Amino acid sequence: MKRIETEELLGALKWRYATKKFDSERRIDPETWAALEETLVLSPSSFGLQPWKFLVITDPAVKSSLVSLSWGQKQLSEASHVVVLTVKHPLTTEDIRRHIDRTVEVHGIPIDTLAGLEKAITGFVAQPGLDIRGWSTRQVYIALGNFMTASALLGIDTCPMEGIDPAAYDKALGLEGTGYFTVVACPAGYRAADDKSSIRPKVRFPVEHVLTRIGA
């Protein structure tokens, strides 16, 4: 595989910021958006279980309806696309079987060869004391991290948004009764020219405060 240059990676990560104001006139072109959808689909998750569904909202009325469910954050109506990341709960034996069936299909192997894996996943999910919803939700955050980084590399701005009313989102987006629950929203698009946040230097602790090396 041909790797990108370190400057390309770091340039994108330094350019990225939580966009406070999007340019409501600019739309992400279809090819770029298709790549970002594929990025979401390709997100890693534990066991490869993909305990999630991603809602991609471009309908202006629906995007606007989310603003009042999100402390008035207008990025939801201004941004080109809004992704709502949801978690599957509970994770059932059917969910696990669906993953096993898909593995059989993609790898072209007999289902018998995956019996041990299926048993292991089922045992993991059912283990006493495990907060399975918390576990699945953490997987969703891998997808969020992957999506924000991928977006930046394609020159797309994002704003991760936890300050939302998840239950109201579930109702507004027709999720009730589906087994999927809203976790976090992430508008995507292009920063407005007058978003003052975009010119502020990024605040990070010095590396020696957040990273410890053990070894030479």
Added chain:
Amino acid sequence: MKRIETEELLGALKWRYATKKFDSERRIDPETWAALEETLVLSPSSFGLQPWKFLVITDPAVKSSLVSLSWGQKQLSEASHVVVLTVKHPLTTEDIRRHIDRTVEVHGIPIDTLAGLEKAITGFVAQPGLDIRGWSTRQVYIALGNFMTASALLGIDTCPMEGIDPAAYDKALGLEGTGYFTVVACPAGYRAADDKSSIRPKVRFPVEHVLTRIGA
């Protein structure tokens, strides 16, 4: 900012997989590793609080000692670098103040202008019913997602690893009493030529199963 091509992004994400066997002879070069450390530091988090510390282990004896604390997973000893992602808990008013002080320093603004922000974060962290450790841990998973994607783009293999004994890691790595707790490990390096996992097609659900579009 100059964006990368969609093919470069998708090529890296398709090339990525959870590496089962690393080439124990190959080491990540210092420039590439420095970029990946910076990637970790630049990871987004809610409020920018960075409720984490990353341990980077290259010491062969320490890496090897983790294998028996991780269900015998040899990637920990074989890989060039092992990152252990840890979470700060509890999040104290001092942690919040540390972030505010750093913002003052980086933005060169009077601390008074951040009083509202500090109050908002403090109120958020202290809100009744919030599982603050769960919340902080989700932020760590953003860093994990960011790190895996960034690594792939630089041609570096990784293996996210939840199957570890976090309390034993805390003890082995000297975290006890520091306020930081092991969350997840992620070896990084180069896949072994004979890792059969590397040639298996990636298993993902079809896009229409995990993504719903609302809008034209």
